Amino acid sequence: MKKINRxxxxxxxxxxxxxxxxxxxxxxxYPVVSSLFYSFTSxxxxxxxxxxxxxxxxxxxxxxxxxxxxxxxxIKWTAASLLGQVMVGFTAALALNRIRRGRGLYRTVLIxxxxxxxxxxxxxxxxxxxxVFGFLPNFLVKIGLCDTAPQFFSNSNLVFPTLVxxxxxxxxxxxxxxxxxALQTVPQDQYEAAQLxxxxxWQSFVHITLPHIRVVVGLLMVLRTIWVFNNFDTIYxxxxxxxxxxxxxxxxxxxxxxxxxxxxxxxxxxxxxxxxFLLLVCMLYFKLLDKWEQEGA
Amino acid sequence: xxxxxxxxxxxxMLLSVLAACSPQPGTGHTSPPSxxxxxxxxxxxxxxxxxxxxxxxxxxxxxxxxxxxxxxAADQFMxxxxxxxxxxxxxxxxxxxxxxxxxxxxxxxxxxxxxLSTQVVEMIDAGAxxxxxxxVDDIGRDQFYQNAITEMTxxxxxxxxxxLYSNTEALWYRTDxxxxxxxxVPTTWEELYEAAKxxxxxxxxxxxxxxxxxxxxxxxxxxWLHLYVRSAGETLLTEDGRANLTSKTVIDGINxxxxxxxxxxxxxxxxxxxxxxxxxxxxxxLAFDFNTGFQISGVEANAPELLDKLDCAxxxxxxxxxxxTGCLTTNIPVVIWKNSxxxxxxxxxxxxxxDPARYVDFLLSVPVGMMxxxxxxxxxxxxxxxxxxxxFQHANEVLYQMLGGSTSIGMEYGPKAEAGLLTSQRVIExxxxxxxxxxxxxxxAAAEAEAKLNELFETVG
Numbered sequence: 001m002k003k004i005n006r007x008x009x010x011x012x013x014x015x016x017x018x019x020x021x022x023x024x025x026x027x028x029x030y031p032v033v034s035s036l037f038y039s040f041t042s043x044x045x046x047x048x049x050x051x052x053x054x055x056x057x058x059x060x061x062x063x064x065x066x067x068x069x070x071x072x073x074x075i076k077w078t079a080a081s082l083l084g085q086v087m088v089g090f091t092a093a094l095a096l097n098r099i100r101r102g103r104g105l106y107r108t109v110l111i112x113x114x115x116x117x118x119x120x121x122x123x124x125x126x127x128x129x130x131x132v133f134g135f136l137p138n139f140l141v142k143i144g145l146c147d148t149a150p151q152f153f154s155n156s157n158l159v160f161p162t163l164v165x166x167x168x169x170x171x172x173x174x175x176x177x178x179x180x181x182a183l184q185t186v187p188q189d190q191y192e193a194a195q196l197x198x199x200x201x202w203q204s205f206v207h208i209t210l211p212h213i214r215v216v217v218g219l220l221m222v223l224r225t226i227w228v229f230n231n232f233d234t235i236y237x238x239x240x241x242x243x244x245x246x247x248x249x250x251x252x253x254x255x256x257x258x259x260x261x262x263x264x265x266x267x268x269x270x271x272x273x274x275x276x277f278l279l280l281v282c283m284l285y286f287k288l289l290d291k292w293e294q295e296g297a
Numbered sequence: 298x299x300x301x302x303x304x305x306x307x308x309x310m311l312l313s314v315l316a317a318c319s320p321q322p323g324t325g326h327t328s329p330p331s332x333x334x335x336x337x338x339x340x341x342x343x344x345x346x347x348x349x350x351x352x353x354x355x356x357x358x359x360x361x362x363x364x365x366x367x368x369x370a371a372d373q374f375m376x377x378x379x380x381x382x383x384x385x386x387x388x389x390x391x392x393x394x395x396x397x398x399x400x401x402x403x404x405x406x407x408x409x410x411x412x413l414s415t416q417v418v419e420m421i422d423a424g425a426x427x428x429x430x431x432x433v434d435d436i437g438r439d440q441f442y443q444n445a446i447t448e449m450t451x452x453x454x455x456x457x458x459x460x461l462y463s464n465t466e467a468l469w470y471r472t473d474x475x476x477x478x479x480x481x482v483p484t485t486w487e488e489l490y491e492a493a494k495x496x497x498x499x500x501x502x503x504x505x506x507x508x509x510x511x512x513x514x515x516x517x518x519x520x521w522l523h524l525y526v527r528s529a530g531e532t533l534l535t536e537d538g539r540a541n542l543t544s545k546t547v548i549d550g551i552n553x554x555x556x557x558x559x560x561x562x563x564x565x566x567x568x569x570x571x572x573x574x575x576x577x578x579x580x581x582x583l584a585f586d587f588n589t590g591f592q593i594s595g596v597e598a599n600a601p602e603l604l605d606k607l608d609c610a611x612x613x614x615x616x617x618x619x620x621x622t623g624c625l626t627t628n629i630p631v632v633i634w635k636n637s638x639x640x641x642x643x644x645x646x647x648x649x650x651x652d653p654a655r656y657v658d659f660l661l662s663v664p665v666g667m668m669x670x671x672x673x674x675x676x677x678x679x680x681x682x683x684x685x686x687x688x689f690q691h692a693n694e695v696l697y698q699m700l701g702g703s704t705s706i707g708m709e710y711g712p713k714a715e716a717g718l719l720t721s722q723r724v725i726e727x728x729x730x731x732x733x734x735x736x737x738x739x740x741x742a743a744a745e746a747e748a749k750l751n752e753l754f755e756t757v758g
Binding site (some may be wrong): 045046047048110126130131132133141148149151153154155156236238239241243245246259260261262263 | 392398399401402419422423424425470502505511512513514563564565566567572573577580582721722723726727730731733734735753756
């Protein structure tokens with residue numbers, strides 16, 4: 001009788017997790033396995049049939065200068081965007097945490113960038129920064145900061161920092177909201193005790209605030225690293241990876257290979273390399289998070 | 298445990314990102330028996346009374362008036378044929394390309410669709426569409442302009458698309474700006490540069506003579522280089538399907554457009570696509586532009602105050618004495634997909650669209666912009682009495698003059714799959730950007746781009 005009940009309970013548990021298993025299995029693993037499979041083939045986007053080429057796609061992409069250039073751009077793009085987003089988001093969260101009145105309103109206003117589809121944001125920034133009729137370049141000339149309208153998207157020195165700025169503007173609110181939530185969980189009595197012991201605000205921040213929120217920030221970094229590294233739409237819609245490949249990141253390279261050249265096999269190989277790289281980065285992050293958790297415990 | 302869970306979740310998320318890039322397996326290229334859906338049997342138009350079934354029509358006629366005209370035709374067709382249901386789905390040209398190329402492997406393609414002539418070659422190459430010779434004969438093969446039919450004809454001699462309309466490129470200009478600077482309409486490339494320079498210098502940043510578009514999201518730089526090269530009697534794609542970017546004419550063309558970019562264009566035009574270019578014109582900040590007759594509807598919708606200051610001229614020539622010839626015409630056909638379960642309904646509906654009154658209505662949804670694929674339609678009374686047609690008689694004449702003998706880019710020696718790669722891979726746009734941003738020598742950049750294109754061409758055919 002006991003055995004039957006245990007079996008029934010087991011079946012019930014299995015039924016509860018079955019939908020999730022199916023979703024993960026069908027929507028995640030199947031396409032990924034097929035991607036891995038195609039990376040070893042000559043699969044073409046519109047031509048039927050393909051043959052096994054084993055590691056030929058990997059060899060080709062790893063020998064391609066454009067691939068390495070895109071890889072380096074992706075790393076710069078991710079590092080600069082993350083640094084900017086964390087700094088701005090963190091500062092905004094600390095400021096909002098001090099505000100007693102209208103915190104909800106500020107939080108809502110600051111999260112607005114997340115409410116818009118990326119195509120609207122990209123086209124809006126393209127409009128605002130247009131070198132001929134854009135508001136900002138003409139405004140900078142008007143107030144005398146520049147002699148001629150700055151060309152944010154065509155000047156080779158400005159285009160990359162401009163895209164990073166847009167990405168920081170877009171991504172910082174997410175960091176802000178999450179850090180703010182974490183800040184509100186820090187016990188106030190610890191601050192009071194530190195104050196009584198004569199700790200400075202900086203010491204309170206380093207020894208009380210940071211240890212409490214670093215796990216949240218760490219997890220956010222993991223998520224944002226993956227999202228920013230794989231970001232496609234912002235760059236593609238604004239510069240298309242140009243001028244002269246200066247803003248071509250790995251996802252754009254993969255897209256051009258798969259959808260431009262229609263070489264799906266090669267494009268799949270790019271995405272597999274991307275997966276391996278990001279998994280390695282995530283492992284490093286988690287190692288660090290684990291260390292922090294242990295220290296916290 | 299927490300660590301393992303976190304690792305699992307992040308791995309799952311990474312995989313989901315990858316999944317977006319993953320191709321979907323599927324055959325999509327099966328060969329059902331002759332006569333069944335998906336067979337190679339040519340599409341036949343049959344008597345409307347026999348028709349029963351449901352078809353899906355993808356088209357890229359996204360502007361309001363064109364969309365409504367096609368919908369009205371479909372509604373009327375369904376009223377005349379109660380057993381028929383036509384589902385219309387509309388996509389931009391870029392989305393349409395993505396839809397059919399990705400849909401082909403899973404069989405998710407429509408029964409019939411509009412297409413670009415360069416895409417028709419790819420569709421034939423992929424074995425995705427049906428020959429439509431009997432339908433073309435039924436409508437009247439002799440009535441179609443020959444060039445349009447030739448572009449839809451495969452090596453086996455079968456025609457795979459029914460040309461619906463054409464559009465051809467011309468030089469559009471602002472009459473008020475020419476008057477302001479006392480300039481004549483340019484007839485040679487050098488005159489165009491000089492006029493553009495005078496206007497750019499005179500307007501001091503408020504307006505520009507030209508805006509050489511080189512964005513890698515579009516094929517505009519290829520198109521503009523093609524105009525120069527074609528006007529000199531050469532082509533970017535040779536008869537044997539090789540890229541030509543290193544001949545003296547092409548190098549001259551590249552140098553010409555670089556001079557225009559440096560002296561007459563906004564610096565930002567290095568990343569302009571067609572839409573950016575049009576926006577600048579609608580803002581009243583551009584004196585010259587290359588476009589089809591769609592320029593009129595664009596200006597009418599976005600900057601009606603410029604409508605009476607708009608006219609067009611023939612594509613400039615290298616030398617004043619050279620003949621004025623058309624350089625670029627895009628033919629838009631309708632095709633029937635091999636996967637269709639009801640090719641007979643598609644054929645009947647296509648034929649229905651060519652009913653004289655209905656066809657003129659369709660063309661007039663973008664007057665002057667859509668040029669008829671059938672001869673003699675412009676003499677139709679309704680067509681002639683249209684206000685835009687009347688107001689832009691000169692532009693209309695120029696466009697018809699440009700239409701004669703010109704083809705799509707890369708189709709000068711007949712349909713070629715390489716033509717699609719020439720325009721879609723942005724090799725020429727990247728070449729221009731490389732010269733400007735990295736200071737690469739013109740000859741070196743052109744030779745590299747030519748080699749890259751020839752390497753790409755080896756993936757087709």
